[in-house]
Amino acid sequence: MDLVLQLLFTGIGIGAVYALVALGFVLIFRATNVVNFAQGEFSMVAAYLMVVFSVDLGWPYWLSFLIALAGMALFGVIFNLGVYYPLRHRTYLPVIIATIGASILLSNSVLAIYGPQPQVLQGWFDTPGIQLGPVYLDSQYLLIIGVTILLVLFNFWFFERTLLGKKLQATSQDKEMASLLGISVSTMIMITFIYSAVLGGLAGILVAPVLFVSIQMGSTIALKAFAATIIGGFGDVAGAIVGGLALGVIETFGAAYISVPYKDGFAFLVLIAFLVFRPQGIFGERVAEKA
Amino acid sequence: MSASDNMIPAPAVRSKPLIIRHLPYFIGAAALVALAAGMQFDGYILNILLQATTFSIAVFGLSVVLGLCGQINLAQAAFFGFGAYAVGLGTADLHLNFWLCLVGGCAITLVAGAVLGMSTLRLGGHYLAMVTISFQQIVTLVMINAIWLTHGPDGVANIRRPELFQSSQSYLAFCVAMLAIVGYLVWHLPDTKLGRAMRAVRDNELAAGVNGIDVFRTKVSAFGLCALLGGLAGGLFAGGFAYVSPDQFSFAESIQFLTMSLLGGVASPIGSVIGTGLLILIPEWLRFLKSVPGLYLAIYGLSVILIIRFMPDGIWGFVSDAFTRWRAHTNAPPVAGALLLRPATTGGDIVLEVTGLSKHFGGLKAVDGVDIAVKRGSVHALIGPNGSGKTTTLNVLSGLYKATAGKIVLDGTDITSMAPHQRTAAGLGRTFQNIRLFRSMTALENVEIGAERPGNTMIGKGDDALTERAMEALTFVGLGNRANELISSFSYGHQRLIEIARALASNPTLLLLDEPAAGLNSTEKLELHELLKRIAAQGLTILIIDHDMTLVSEAAQHITVLNFGRRIADGESMAVLRHPDVVSAYLGSE
Numbered sequence: 087m088d089l090v091l092q093l094l095f096t097g098i099g100i101g102a103v104y105a106l107v108a109l110g111f112v113l114i115f116r117a118t119n120v121v122n123f124a125q126g127e128f129s130m131v132a133a134y135l136m137v138v139f140s141v142d143l144g145w146p147y148w149l150s151f152l153i154a155l156a157g158m159a160l161f162g163v164i165f166n167l168g169v170y171y172p173l174r175h176r177t178y179l180p181v182i183i184a185t186i187g188a189s190i191l192l193s194n195s196v197l198a199i200y201g202p203q204p205q206v207l208q209g210w211f212d213t214p215g216i217q218l219g220p221v222y223l224d225s226q227y228l229l230i231i232g233v234t235i236l237l238v239l240f241n242f243w244f245f246e247r248t249l250l251g252k253k254l255q256a257t258s259q260d261k262e263m264a265s266l267l268g269i270s271v272s273t274m275i276m277i278t279f280i281y282s283a284v285l286g287g288l289a290g291i292l293v294a295p296v297l298f299v300s301i302q303m304g305s306t307i308a309l310k311a312f313a314a315t316i317i318g319g320f321g322d323v324a325g326a327i328v329g330g331l332a333l334g335v336i337e338t339f340g341a342a343y344i345s346v347p348y349k350d351g352f353a354f355l356v357l358i359a360f361l362v363f364r365p366q367g368i369f370g371e372r373v374a375e376k377a
Numbered sequence: 378m379s380a381s382d383n384m385i386p387a388p389a390v391r392s393k394p395l396i397i398r399h400l401p402y403f404i405g406a407a408a409l410v411a412l413a414a415g416m417q418f419d420g421y422i423l424n425i426l427l428q429a430t431t432f433s434i435a436v437f438g439l440s441v442v443l444g445l446c447g448q449i450n451l452a453q454a455a456f457f458g459f460g461a462y463a464v465g466l467g468t469a470d471l472h473l474n475f476w477l478c479l480v481g482g483c484a485i486t487l488v489a490g491a492v493l494g495m496s497t498l499r500l501g502g503h504y505l506a507m508v509t510i511s512f513q514q515i516v517t518l519v520m521i522n523a524i525w526l527t528h529g530p531d532g533v534a535n536i537r538r539p540e541l542f543q544s545s546q547s548y549l550a551f552c553v554a555m556l557a558i559v560g561y562l563v564w565h566l567p568d569t570k571l572g573r574a575m576r577a578v579r580d581n582e583l584a585a586g587v588n589g590i591d592v593f594r595t596k597v598s599a600f601g602l603c604a605l606l607g608g609l610a611g612g613l614f615a616g617g618f619a620y621v622s623p624d625q626f627s628f629a630e631s632i633q634f635l636t637m638s639l640l641g642g643v644a645s646p647i648g649s650v651i652g653t654g655l656l657i658l659i660p661e662w663l664r665f666l667k668s669v670p671g672l673y674l675a676i677y678g679l680s681v682i683l684i685i686r687f688m689p690d691g692i693w694g695f696v697s698d699a700f701t702r703w704r705a706h707t708n709a710p711p712v713a714g715a716l717l718l719r720p721a722t723t724g725g726d727i728v729l730e731v732t733g734l735s736k737h738f739g740g741l742k743a744v745d746g747v748d749i750a751v752k753r754g755s756v757h758a759l760i761g762p763n764g765s766g767k768t769t770t771l772n773v774l775s776g777l778y779k780a781t782a783g784k785i786v787l788d789g790t791d792i793t794s795m796a797p798h799q800r801t802a803a804g805l806g807r808t809f810q811n812i813r814l815f816r817s818m819t820a821l822e823n824v825e826i827g828a829e830r831p832g833n834t835m836i837g838k839g840d841d842a843l844t845e846r847a848m849e850a851l852t853f854v855g856l857g858n859r860a861n862e863l864i865s866s867f868s869y870g871h872q873r874l875i876e877i878a879r880a881l882a883s884n885p886t887l888l889l890l891d892e893p894a895a896g897l898n899s900t901e902k903l904e905l906h907e908l909l910k911r912i913a914a915q916g917l918t919i920l921i922i923d924h925d926m927t928l929v930s931e932a933a934q935h936i937t938v939l940n941f942g943r944r945i946a947d948g949e950s951m952a953v954l955r956h957p958d959v960v961s962a963y964l965g966s967e
Contacts (some may be wrong), residue, residue, distance in 0.1 A: 093843025121506070176689075179502060183681060184682050186506070186681065188678065190677060191679050191682065192678070193671075194677075198671040198675055202670060290799070351518055354515050365499070
């Protein structure tokens with residue numbers, strides 16, 4: 087029982103990271119109708135930025151954190167202008183392929199610069215964790231869960247309560263109509279990419295002390311996050327969060343009770359099961375093209 | 378069907394048998410094989426050639442799935458690995474015959490590809506991309522961790538070749554021969570029934586469905602075929618290099634295959650060979666770049682972005698596109714006879730009987746308990762103000778939406794729960810309000826896909842009969858002399874006519890026309906009216922939706938009026954148009 091509780095905590099912690107990246111996926115998908123296959127690399131790039139500022143340059147952790155996030159915002163701008171924007175009038179296939187190309191470019195550029203050895207990044211807190219009854223609560227996991235809860239609340243407030251959030255929603259639902267109402271669609275898409283890059287970057291920085299900082303971390307996280315969005319229901323914000331948490335828990339239990347080397351395979355099996363039996367996911371999906 | 382390229386048929390040389398028209402290809406291929414067998418290469422060159430040959434076959438697979446069918450596969454290296462490990466483990470560990478292992482490996486990859494495709498291809502392309510990436514990762518995990526089976530990271534050594542091709546030189550010649558054969562089949566594929574179906578699915582899935590193509594099966598076939606070619610290539614690769622290990626079949630390799638395909642041109646096997654050759658040779662020339670890990674893949678990633686943006690058709694696409702456009706205007710299409718329409722007459726006096734048809738979207742009752750009876754040989758109009766449920770009705774009739782309740786009987790056959798392509802096979806033809814043609818094809822090819830409807834009794838055997846039927850239909854709508862032009866060069870009104878020709882070529886029992894006059898100018902409307910008269914004169918039953926009251930009242934003998942999803946009037950045209958409910962629905966009541 088103690089082990090179960092401990093695994094549950096760890097699972098939710100790692101699931102929160104998947105949820106954050108999945109959220110980034112969903113936001114870009116809703117704004118552009120395109121899945122960004124380089125979403126995981128956003129996390130990877132941010133983690134390496136942290137390594138540059140905090141480890142290599144030795145700047146204070148909080149300062150490195152802020153600069154890394156600012157860097158991610160800039161990165162979102164560059165990504166949009168370089169990869170998505172020139173292809174915005176084409177079908178989804180070229181855009182997908184371009185984002186895959188971007189993902190390969192990013193991870194291997196970092197590999198060329200930093201080499202294949204994983205880097206180590208300190209956690210935010212000096213205390214490693216606290217013992218609460220039978221369960222040991224790792225401080226970094228606590229931080230991840232806390233930040234995720236805050237971000238979900240912020241997300242809700244931002245999209246439902248602010249004018250900018252509503253403009254973004256309007257753009258994702260009907261670009262033509264939104265532009266006729268005086269909303270600058272390209273600005274809205276730009277904001278989405280920035281927000282999504284910061285979100286993905288935040289997830290990467292938070293998870294870096296738990297995993298290692300490596301070039302593979304991006305694709306691993308992206309794969310799980312994508313599986314999470316399908317499990318939750320494609321394009322659904324709540325679905326991304328629930329799916330991410332569920333996947334983290336499933337994977338942690340799978341690794342503990344079934345097999346460690348195949349840990350990364352469980353996400354795929356769950357994904358296939360959902361595709362076959364419930365492709366619309368837990369929360370359903372809007373389907374069908376209009377004839 | 379056609380001769381020397383995959384876009385434009387060349388009817389002038391059609392009469393010669395296929396084997397003679399393609400003789401130059403086989404002579405060239407034989408010369409290459411002889412060259413590979415006869416030239417003395419040193420080991421280094423031999424290895425590069427062997428790699429280029431086997432990789433090209435794997436990239437052919439991508440040209441089928443991505444180029445022809447418009448579906449993505451990011452796990453081609455995994456399928457390549459399946460074939461390689463089948464030959465590797467089979468010949469080295471189990472001491473089985475090489476050919477048996479090669480065939481077995483191909484069978485395994487075909488099944489794996491088809492099953493993977495079946496799990497995902499009903500959903501959108503994003504799912505396919507991510508699922509194939511996941512699959513690729515899993516295969517790599519298994520190759521590394523299932524040591525009892527795969528020897529893990531150590532890989533498989535001492536892989537044997539067939540008795541017949543023991544020397545590297547003769548094995549290379551054998552691989553070149555395989556490349557030539559597979560290349561021929563892939564090159565010819567777009568002009569077969571399956572290939573046309575794939576192109577139709579790529580261009581417009583909805584239209585493919587209502588023209589009698591089983592979209593899902595076509596996609597699964599393309600995906601299975603791609604995997605099969607990957608497996609074959611992998612098997613040949615394993616025999617060639619005698620050693621395989623998991624890192625040769627990783628995600629990075631899948632990306633390399635994709636880059637090769639995109640660079641050369643995804644639509645053609647020639648492009649595949651160009652792309653593969655370049656991406657194998659360039660890294661050999663620039664070996665010093667290999668010392669930095671990741672640099673090559675980073676360059677590939679950047680190339681993918683740049684190619685997609687600036688050269689979406691690849692090197693070969695760029696070359697052949699100019700050639701194709703030039704050819705289109707030099708080819709005179711063949712002269713065609715008169716189009717004959719012989720609608721099937723198995724049922725009774727009523728061709729289409731719709732009873733209690735409903736379609737609800739959540740709480741919205743878009744169509745609510747509608748009855749329609751279309752008499753054989755008549756022109757029947759379905760009218761109603763905007764939002765009255767006309768197009769929804771048509772979409773339920775053609776199977777794009779599932780009916781919430783009710784029954785649809787076409788010529789004695791209950792089609793209520795059939796898929797769109799099955800309804801088409803049962804005798805339904807339709808056009809779309811917002812034109813849905815296959816944009817990368819010529820007018821003739823579009824109409825051929827219509828003529829190819831399963832159950833079309835008006836075409837004989839063979840491709841010539843198909844072309845003839847399509848030409849007749851195009852000539853019938855007045856566009857026979859422009860048959861070999863691409864869709865993009867036709868005006869909006871002409872595109873509408875091509876859509877009608879596509880439906881007519883299939884010799885339907887019932888023709889559904891969705892607002893055919895929308896967007897036409899007054900001359901075009903008159904022409905359309907004439908066309909409808911000529912169609913009706915051959916006894917084809919038509920159900921037409923339109924706003925144009927002049928057209929409807931003159932063309933249709935019978936009118937059904939919908940409003941708010943319900944039928945508010947039904948009967949002979951003039952009586953219906955004077956009906957007070959109809960007048961108030963259109964003009965408002967006092």
